Structures are given as structure tokens and as C-alpha cells.
Amino acid sequence: MNSKKTKIAKLYWKKNLQYLFILLSIWAITSFGASILWKEWLDQFYFYGFPVGFWFAQQGSIYIFVILIFIYVRLMNKLDDTIDEEFNKSINTK
Amino acid sequence: MSVQLWTYIIVGLTFALYIFIAIKSKAGSTKEFYVAGGGVSPLANGMATAADWMSAASFISMAGIIAFSGYDGSVYLMGWTGGYVLLALLLAPYLRKFGKFTVPDFIGDRYYSQSARLVAVVCALIVSFTYVAGQMRGVGIVFSRFLEVDINTGVYIGMAIVLFYAVLGGMKGITYTQVAQYCVLIFAFMVPAFFISFQMTGNPIPQFGMGSSINDGSGQYLLEKLNNLSTDLGFSAYTSGEKSVADVLAITLALMVGTAGLPHVIVRFFTVKRMRDARKSVGLALLFISLLYATAPAIAVFAKTNLIETVSNKSYSEMPGWFKNWENTGLIKFNDKNNDGLIQYQANRAKNELEIDNDIMVLANPEIAELPAWVIALVAAGGLAAALSTAAGLLLVISTSVSNDLIKKIINPSISEKSELWTARISASFAVLIAGYFGINPPDFVAAVVALAFGLAAASLFPAIVLGIFFKRINKQGAISGMLAGITLMLFYMMKYKLGWLGKMPDKSEWWFGISPEGFGSIAMCVNFIVSIIVSYLTSKPHKEIYEMVERIRVPESIK
Numbered sequence: 001m002n003s004k005k006t007k008i009a010k011l012y013w014k015k016n017l018q019y020l021f022i023l024l025s026i027w028a029i030t031s032f033g034a035s036i037l038w039k040e041w042l043d044q045f046y047f048y049g050f051p052v053g054f055w056f057a058q059q060g061s062i063y064i065f066v067i068l069i070f071i072y073v074r075l076m077n078k079l080d081d082t083i084d085e086e087f088n089k090s091i092n093t094k
Numbered sequence: 095m096s097v098q099l100w101t102y103i104i105v106g107l108t109f110a111l112y113i114f115i116a117i118k119s120k121a122g123s124t125k126e127f128y129v130a131g132g133g134v135s136p137l138a139n140g141m142a143t144a145a146d147w148m149s150a151a152s153f154i155s156m157a158g159i160i161a162f163s164g165y166d167g168s169v170y171l172m173g174w175t176g177g178y179v180l181l182a183l184l185l186a187p188y189l190r191k192f193g194k195f196t197v198p199d200f201i202g203d204r205y206y207s208q209s210a211r212l213v214a215v216v217c218a219l220i221v222s223f224t225y226v227a228g229q230m231r232g233v234g235i236v237f238s239r240f241l242e243v244d245i246n247t248g249v250y251i252g253m254a255i256v257l258f259y260a261v262l263g264g265m266k267g268i269t270y271t272q273v274a275q276y277c278v279l280i281f282a283f284m285v286p287a288f289f290i291s292f293q294m295t296g297n298p299i300p301q302f303g304m305g306s307s308i309n310d311g312s313g314q315y316l317l318e319k320l321n322n323l324s325t326d327l328g329f330s331a332y333t334s335g336e337k338s339v340a341d342v343l344a345i346t347l348a349l350m351v352g353t354a355g356l357p358h359v360i361v362r363f364f365t366v367k368r369m370r371d372a373r374k375s376v377g378l379a380l381l382f383i384s385l386l387y388a389t390a391p392a393i394a395v396f397a398k399t400n401l402i403e404t405v406s407n408k409s410y411s412e413m414p415g416w417f418k419n420w421e422n423t424g425l426i427k428f429n430d431k432n433n434d435g436l437i438q439y440q441a442n443r444a445k446n447e448l449e450i451d452n453d454i455m456v457l458a459n460p461e462i463a464e465l466p467a468w469v470i471a472l473v474a475a476g477g478l479a480a481a482l483s484t485a486a487g488l489l490l491v492i493s494t495s496v497s498n499d500l501i502k503k504i505i506n507p508s509i510s511e512k513s514e515l516w517t518a519r520i521s522a523s524f525a526v527l528i529a530g531y532f533g534i535n536p537p538d539f540v541a542a543v544v545a546l547a548f549g550l551a552a553a554s555l556f557p558a559i560v561l562g563i564f565f566k567r568i569n570k571q572g573a574i575s576g577m578l579a580g581i582t583l584m585l586f587y588m589m590k591y592k593l594g595w596l597g598k599m600p601d602k603s604e605w606w607f608g609i610s611p612e613g614f615g616s617i618a619m620c621v622n623f624i625v626s627i628i629v630s631y632l633t634s635k636p637h638k639e640i641y642e643m644v645e646r647i648r649v650p651e652s653i654k
Contacts, residue, residue: 005653008653009645009648009649009653012648012649012650012653013648013649016648020183020184023179023183024179024183027176027179031172031176031346031350032343032346032347035168035172036339036342036343036346037339037343039165040334043333043334047305048302048305048306048315049304049305049306049307049315049316049317049318050304050305050317051317051333054165054168054317054333055305057165057168057171057172058160058165058167058168058171058391059301059304059388059391061171061172061175061176062171062172062175062384062387062388063384063388065175065176065178065179065380065384066377066380066381066384068179069178069179069182069183069373069376069377069380070377072182072183072373072377073182073370073373073374073377076187076370076373077370080369080370080650080652083650083652083653084652087652087653
């Protein structure tokens with residue numbers, strides 16, 4: 001029983017770290033990449049009246065930050081729920 | 095009705111509301127005083143965090159700072175929002191699961207050491223005091239501008255109100271007042287923005303208006319026009335910056351990490367029920383914050399274009415009424431150097447005749463756009479809400495640090511619940527007095543240091559918390575030496591390169607790696623990480639209970 005718990009906890013943490021890695025990479029690419037490092041290159045393209053790099057720096061990155069957090073909230077809520085189920089199943093079958 | 099009368103009515107009504115809420119939500123226990131009982135809904139906590147976060151500086155000065163720095167201003171926009179991603183992903187849920195009251199609580203328990211706790215308390219106090227000193231002055235300035243009282247009187251009024259509801263209600267009181275304050279401040283910020291965006295571009299949504307063409311039939315894009323206006327006057331194009339790429343990177347990172355490490359922000363996520371509520375409420379907080387942060391750069395573009403078109407090379411005698419009004423307050427200064435009666439606004443310092451304060455962009459906007467009097471009054475109420483909510487949040491975190499972390503956990507662990515609650519109230523009152531003193535007698539360095547509170551938080555608390563959650567092997571020796579190395583290095587760099595206290599003020603060219611004091615927090619943070627890891631591996635492992643504790647805070651409530 002206790003080892004089952006530990007196993008679930010380990011799996012949960014591994015999955016969490018995967019999500020973190022992907023989401024934080026997007027976080028870094030939009031803010032440090034698109035908005036700063038590649039800003040000059042992106043500025044040759046236009047999005048309505050916005051040079052694209054400038055848009056990322058003053059608008060796009062903020063929207064992406066909000067979206068990233070809500071994606072994480074969804075992913076983790078789902079993970080929490082599946083783990084609750086697993087956990088209940090393992091108790092019931094005992 | 096006159097602007098003044100409208101201001102008294104709207105500000106009076108909002109204040110009555112805050113005080114009513116504070117009386118309704120009086121704290122009865124230390125848990126209510128420190129973390130509002132731990133049962134705040136994610137939505138309410140999101141709004142409260144947003145109000146706590148957005149200070150008078152965000153509300154009044156940020157649009158102006160961006161207007162005058164163009165692309166370079168993006169560091170604030172990204173830095174002060176991107177930190178919330180780190181909070182949601184790396185800190186808030188685990189600290190909630192840990193389930194005590196403060197950041198030093200976590201550091202003291204995780205690193206099984208009273209010295210670690212003490213170092214964390216000192217770091218938290220340094221960070222919070224640097225931050226609050228600027229806020230109280232801000233409260234005074236806002237009061238004086240809108241209610242036409244002396245700045246010091248403004249500080250006294252602000253102190254009395256904050257004292258009343260922070261001391262009485264603790265976290266519970268301020269949480270629910272902050273919810274109301276968020277509503278007031280965001281409404282006050284958005285209304286003029288809609289009006290102005292519609293006037294200039296025909297599109298009422300400022301975020302779209304900013305990228306639209308101007309409403310004058312020329313079909314030219316607004317940003318293109320502003321770029322041309324700026325370069326014609328000798329400034330760099332609005333959409334490009336003047337700072338080096340390395341420095342922009344460093345400042346953005348320092349502000350992000352610092353945001354995630356600020357004690358008054360972190361503590362907000364101790365107030366919700368479960369880990370999943372903590373994640374959700376960070377998301378909601380950022381959503382609410384981003385409403386203002388994505389609007390500010392649009393206001394900056396509208397206001398800057400409007401301003402240049404109204405004043406540049408125009409005759410001084412033909413300036414509209416608002417120009418003279420704000421000249422009286424000293425926020426606009428005109429000096430006709432070549433005596434031609436025209437206003438020359440340009441990059442060349444020797445020829446430039448016009449000095450404009452950052453704050454004008456938000457404060458004078460409604461007048462420049464000729465909006466009705468009630469909108470101007472609304473902006474006053476919004477500015478006051480922003481200033482008060484931030485000051486209250488900071489004062490609470492300071493009082494918690496003293497009564498919970500210092501007195502209850504270090505000096506006198508046997509203190510009763512009742513006396514601890516009184517200690518918390520008394521230390522909140524003292525914190526208000528000290529902050530008020532700084533507000534009335536601002537030391538010269540305050541303005542310069544406020545922005546560095548982020549660097550200090552990034553250099554000290556953030557690495558200790560993140561490592562504590564993600565890296566079981568980190569022990570007390572590692573964490574303590576890391577925090578000390580980080581904060582000392584940051585303080586040293588700040589004193590040498592920002593304040594010039596150590597010998598002569600060095601020139602920009604002497605900055606390490608070309609990084610400004612504002613961005614140096616990123617370097618000091620890396621040093622903290624490296625020192626913590628190396629020292630931990632050179633010393634003994636933390637014991638088994640610590641491993642178990644870390645495993646417990648990583649998983650949801652249903653497992654452990």
C-alpha cells in the first residue's frame with residue numbers, strides 16, 4: 001500500500017517536471033527569444049501596424065504568459081484527477 | 095459639477111466602501127490575521143493579488159515610463175508579468191502544500207535551521223522595507239495631487255486609513271478590501287483608455303487601437319507615425335530601444351525572478367485552500383494584472399503621439415488649458431531658450447525646452463482627450479486604490495515577519511495565540527509609522543532603490559525556495575551561504591554602481607558584463623544558485639525527515 005503510494009507520487013512528479021520543462025521553454029522563447037534576442041530580425045515583419053518583435057515584447061508575451069499558466073492549471077488538474085482515480089482503484093481492489 | 099466635487103464624491107464613496115469591508119472582516123485569530131484563515135476563493139485571491147501587486151507606480155507612472163523609453167520599457171511589461179509564470183509553475187502550489195504562514199517559515203523548516211530562518215527574515219525585511227518606503231511616498235503624492243492637500247498631509251491620511259484596516263483586519267481585512275480596490279482601479283484605468291483609443295483610431299479596444307491606422311484619413315499606422323515623429327525630433331525610433339541586448343535580458347530576468355520572490359506576493363498564495371486553488375489563483379491574478387499591463391503600452395503610444403502633436407513647434411501662448419494647469423504643478427516645465435515663443439521638444443538636451451514628468455501620461459490623459467469630469471475623478475480614485483492596496487499588503491508582510499517569524503519562531507516560542515495576535519497588530523502599527531516616516535522624510539536614495547527590491551528578492555529568496563522544492567540534496571549550509579552570497583553581492587553592486595556610496599560613482603562603462611544595477615539581480619541570483627549547490631555537495635546530506643517533507647509538498651493533498 002505504502003509502496004503503491006510512493007510509486008504514484010514518483011510518477012506524478014515526473015509528469016509534472018515534463019510539463020514544467022515544456023511550458024518554461026515556451027516562456028523563455030517568447031520573452032527572451034522573440035521579444036529580445038530575435039526582436040530585430042522579427043521587426044522586419046508586420047502584424048497590422050506592429051513590427052512583430054515589438055508586438056511580442058509589449059503585447060504578445062503577456063498574453064502567452066497568461067495562457068501558459070492556464071494550460072498548466074488544466075494539465076495539473078487532470079493529472080490530479082487521474083491520480084485520485086488510480087489511488088481509489090488501488091484501495092478498492094485490496 | 096466640477097472636477098473637484100466629483101473627486102470628493104467618488105473618492106469618499108470608495109473609502110467608505112473599504113472601511114465598511116474592513117469592519118465586516120475583522121481578524122479573530124492569527125491564522126485569519128496572517129493568511130485570511132486559508133479559505134479565500136481563487137477568484138477573490140486573484141483580484142486581491144492583482145491589487146496588491148499593482149502599485150501607484152504601475153497605475154500612474156508605468157505608461158509614462160514606456161512612453162518615454164519606447165521599446166526599452168518592455169522590460170517592465172515582461173518582467174512584472176513573466177514572474178507570475180514562475181510563481182504558478184515553480185513556487186505557489188508547493189508553498190501552499192507546505193501550509194504555514196510565511197516564506198521564512200518555509201526556509202526555516204526546509205533547511206532545519208534557525209539561522210536559515212533568521213537570514214530569510216532579514217532578507218524579507220530588507221526587500222519589503224525598500225519597497226514600502228517608495229509606496230508611502232506614492233500614497234502621499236497621489237493624495238496631494240488629487241485632493242489638493244500637502245504631500246505630508248497626504249501621507250498622514252494614507253497612514254491612518256492603512257493603519258485602520260490592516261491593523262484591524264489583518265490579511266482577512268486587506269484581502270477583501272483589495273478585491274474592491276482592484277475593481278476600482280481597473281475600471282478607472284480602462285475607461286479613459288477606451289475613450290482615447292476610440293478618438294484616435296476609431297477602435298475602442300486599446301490593444302488593437304495601438305496597431306491600427308490613425309483616424310485622420312491619412313491611413314498611416316499609429317506606430318509608424320510615432321516612429322517618424324520621434325526620429326524627426328532626434329530620438330531613437332519608438333519601436334527600437336537604446337539599451338544593450340545583454341542589459342535588456344538581465345533586467346527582464348531580474349524583474350521576473352524578483353517578482354516571484356517578493357514575500358508580499360508569495361504570501362497571498364498561502365491564503366487559498368488547496369494546491370490546485372493556488373495554481374488557479376496565480377493564473378487569475380495574472381489575467382487581472384495583464385488587463386492593465388497590456389493597456390499601458392497602448393496608452394503610452396496614444397499619449398506620446400498626442401503630446402508631440404499638441405506641443406511640438408507650437409506657440410506657447412496657444413497651448414490648451416491642461417498645459418498651464420500641469421505647468422502649475424511642476425509636472426510640465428517649459429523654458430523658452432531661444433525666445434521664439436515656440437515649444438521645441440527634442441532629444442538634443444541643449445536645445446530641448448520642455449521637461450515632462452512620466453506621471454503626466456496617465457494623470458493628464460483624460461484632460462488632454464477632453465473627457466468628462468467624472469472620468470478625471472475616477473482616475474483619482476483608481477490611483478488611490480492602487481497606492482493603498484500595495485502599501486497595506488507590504489505592511490502586513492512586515493508585521494507577520496516580526497510577530498510570526500521573529501517573535502513566535504525565534505525569540506519566544508511559548509507565546510500564546512492571543513498575545514501573538516496583539517504582537518502582530520502592534521508590529522503592523524510600528525511598520526506603518528516607520529513607512530510613514532520614510533514617506534514624509536524620503537531619503538534621497540529611496541527612489542533609486544525601489545526598483546532594486548526586485549534584484550534583492552531575486553538574489554536572496556527565490557533560489558533558496560526553488561532549490562528547497564526541486565533539489566532535495568540542498569542542505570542548510572548550502573542555502574544559508576547561497577542567500578548570504580547573493581544578497582551581499584547585490585547590496586554591494588547597488589551601493590557601488592547605483593548609489594555611489596563606495597568611492598566615486600563609477601561610469602556605465604565599468605558595469606560588470608555591461609549590466610546595469612537594475613539587471614544585476616540576475617547575476618547575483620546565479621551566484622546564489624551556484625554557491626548553494628557547491629556548498630551543499632561539500633557538506634553532509636540533509637536528514638531523512640527533510641527528504642520526506644520535500645516529497646510531501648510535491649504531491650497533491652489526496653496522496654499525502
